[in-house]
Amino acid sequence: MAELTRRGFVNAAGLSGVGLLLCTPTASAIDRVLRETTRRTIAPAGTTLESAAAPVNSGPRYTRLTSGPGWPLVVRQELVAGKADRDDRRTGLASFVQFTDLHVTDTQSPVRFEYLHSFTGSAHRPQETLGVVSTAALVRRVNDLGGGPFTGRPLDFMMTTGDNTDNHEQIELSWFLDLLGGGSITPNTGDPNRYEGVQDSGSSHYWNPDTVLRDDYTEKGFPHLPGLLDAAIARFSSPGLDIPWYCTFGNHDNTPVGTLPANIPGIEYFYTGERKVIGKDERTCRALASAMEKPGGSLPVAELFGGGGTIRKVTPDDRRTPFSTAEFVQAHLDPANAGPGPHGHGFTEANADGREVYYTFRIAPGITGISLDTTTLAGFADGSIGLAQYLWVERTLRRASSTYYNVWGSRVTQNVSDELFVLFSHHTSGTMGNVLPDSRNLLDPRLNGDTFVGLLNRFPNVLAWVNGHTHLNKVVAHPGNTPAQGFWEINTASHVDFPQHARVIEVADNADGTLSLFTTLVESDAPYAADYDDTSPGALASLYRELSYNDVHADLSRAGSAADRNTELLLVHPLR
Template identity: 75%
Template sequence: MTGLTGSTGLTRRGFVTAAGATGAGLLLSTPLASAIDRAMGYSAARAVSTAGTTLEAVATPVTPGPAYSRLTAGPGWPLVVREDITAAKSGRDDRRTAKASFVQFTDMHITDVQSPARFEYLHQFAGSAHRPQEALGPSATASLLRRVNGLPGGPFTGRKFDFMMTTGDNTDNHEQIELKWFLDILNGGRVTPNTGDADRYEGVQDSGAPLYWNPGKPLDDAYTKKGFPQLPGLLDAAVTEFESPGLDIPWLCTFGNHDNTPVGTLPANLPGIDHWYTGKYKIIGKDESTAKRLAAALDKDGTGRSTVEGGGGRRAGVPVAELFGGSGTIREITPDERRRTFSTAEFVQAHLDTANTGPGPEGHGFTGNNADGRNVYYTFRIAPGITGISLDTTTLAGLADGSIGLGQYLWVEKTLQRGSSKYYDFWGNKVTQQVTDELFVLFSHHTSDTMGNILPDSRHPLEPRLNGDTFVGLLNRFPNVLAWVNGHTHLNGIVAHIGKTPAQSFWEINTASHIDFPQQARIIEVTDNGDGTLSLFTTLVEADAPYAADYGDTSAQALASLYRELSYNDIHADPIRLGQPSDRNTELLVINPLA
């Protein structure tokens, strides 16, 4: 996404913006510590309640630096007022009325870590191939649900949450059992995050291979050298049954690339793929040159060119047989038919199954019109006067990035036209009509700048695929579009897409994943300021788990604490994922097109 640069510090300009025009001079005349206090005080004064959000406290390293660090509760992140599109007007807090309040989860990556359909041995060249914390993901996700359930509503309006939307990559390997765990976690109930042998863990982290952190076996590996602790019994705890509370609010679902293609990168419907997924041989290591070559083949940008440094140029295709087999270090594991892949139709049908309705709605956004898996996009009611549009930016052609098909593009255009009394046509001419206006918020997995994979989708093989810039151009024609909310990048980022006029501008809101640090979700509140502007308040939240992990506690909540700590210390962790202060807790001003 354009403008997503990495800095974890709170800049002087960020503080000034956070305080608004009236507080700028005061901040400029105070020391940094005092400025932080004043910015936090300003944020708290504008909120109904900051409790349980990153406005109050944020996971912070005890000893910042390259070595392993425990975490503690650090100062919260203040509210940053963003006036990229239109200026904020004084007195709006006294006038504002809440129009909607909802939560975004994204990139949960519920993972069967023992599956033979994983390429952990590539992590030296593709960090996401293996994470030291990933076995704890299912139980840790339950703690994120507890956080949301424990909040009375949006921190700036107090409005109860209308719903939660998950913007894709709900599963990781694309397995039937991962889909079941995902649904059971969100809907509530007993979950056993184990496959293969019912009595023991059979993944890479007890293999004795020094490519990985083995918490029960001290090895000469990069993780241990960094200071990762020895935690015997951790893997047994990770695959033990736990109780998920489920969400107390309705939730909806959007497709991610890991939800529609094997491991989120391989083409769908590969012949014999289930044979590998349900087999008994797991590759846990290959020589360095082979691993680099395979990582390069998987990490392409949609034009066939590798983005892995030193990985070579264009490649004809992904050598699937070599990824799953061939030479290397092999571990024999217990086969499990539940690891079978699912189709897009099966994913939708699982949501439509009334046994999986949970807190609702039935289908979680999907309807019978989506049941064949071809067109898995839909509209829904966010709140009175606000329509949500859930997109499908994935393609069955494979590779991680996405795009949008022409048919879906035209469907979005017609949907926006039906709810817009004023909009602009393709040539920039203003169109007026007599219709009931709706405000629109769109949801997708991919961001505008990760929609460059225009390979044909086998669901619509003859249909052109369009990139993110083209889609942004469409949204800029409709003043009733407020925001586009997405995931995929695993980082926090917010960009204003400025149109030909301020009224033709909207916000793109990108949120970090719940697998990589900082492991956050986002609350979004829409308010009418009563002055010709609307505000979108975006507030990040973390899982309801102690910041200081207790190594002697194996409860689900304690594992969630460790999940966070390990993710912070991952040798592939990237601080850019935190985003800038202006990408975190914000007030985003837009012109009210209906005023």
């Protein structure tokens, strides 16, 4: 896990910790920074300001987790310097939660290519069978939060920024909607009475928790847990969110397995069939993994899901049928899935054909949210933005900006009512290089992330761009030509890979010509210490976290630096 570095410590000290900046951080000094963070908070309970998952033992061997110290607030002043005593003047304008990359997964599906995980680590995770039940623990955590930790403002909504499903299946979409809307869920497909995936295959390429088997996982120290797979597919209940929620598309929500082009003829045969590939020779695996990383290249689908290799016969299940973009939107519009609202969860009837699935919504008085679609039906993991959507964003920003800058950099003023803006997408500015044509509009040019950043820098009313996709915590300042033209890009880790985070984001007016965006990471409400003898939903969620930390492919740097976690992001108030 990333540690608090000296630079992070210095930033964490903020304006009130100047006296600490001259010393090397010690345990007592860091404690003082944590106390200063606590002094500035109103409702830190249930967040990583209070505590965060930490390993019991360091090193490459399997380790249990425990409750570690909380992470301090880091003050980020790249765009504007903060002014003293702003806490005493602050007014909360908005407070919301971001979920991202939940990857609700049918782990028994024939279209999974777990056998590639030696070359593509995300192809298989030892914890993924517990993902559905564990997402309910994240829902419970958000329901228990008392409001924004720094403003105390009640949470206005939750936005999920894509990759809500994993294989792009109808049953995964149903589970996802029930998790957020509330209801009973049986996270099982195929045979109703037993698990039929790679984790009881007897193959040493995977962790088989029910079996004493010599493999890469047990060599690291993974435990023998008989009965775990039966518990993982058992029926459970999700409380559903207590607050309204909105949805943004990710590549796993828009294309098969988040990687393949949409509308491949006959692909339903593989989804709903009885042949599940669980192993291929190393040369074939290497070639397939390489092909999936090259946008514009050829993807041998028949070899990926069929061909030679080790095949397991599984029970066919029509619920695994892939959904279309239109069906994803229409499921959100179904009154049965309204949950705490709003109707459609951001989508409207105008989006129901699945072609233009971007929209605006009211975050709070004076603040508009813009949900983007950065996916492309051309396939591959990364994204881009179509010119038509780019121009729509430009028009949307211009309509509510009394001051902006044109493409030549000249300042433009107009008599309109101002709105502040927060944008949401799945992809980040650095993962929008896949400009392959989208079959929904083949003649629409695709633009990359740098081009889109340039657009946002023209509008001072843009405060932040919130996204996911990378499975890591990263906060980036995007300065403009003038101080008012800067904005923050806030990227949050997934809930499938460690550290399994969501993020609370608060917008606050400091009443001194600046705004503060507070970003606070939260974990699920599962206990840090997993109990191997307990198979309740909460205990399974604890194990989900522990297994993700110990995954042989785990990248513990995904937690980010201190400056990417709990932050105060200062920027010029464009309307003052």
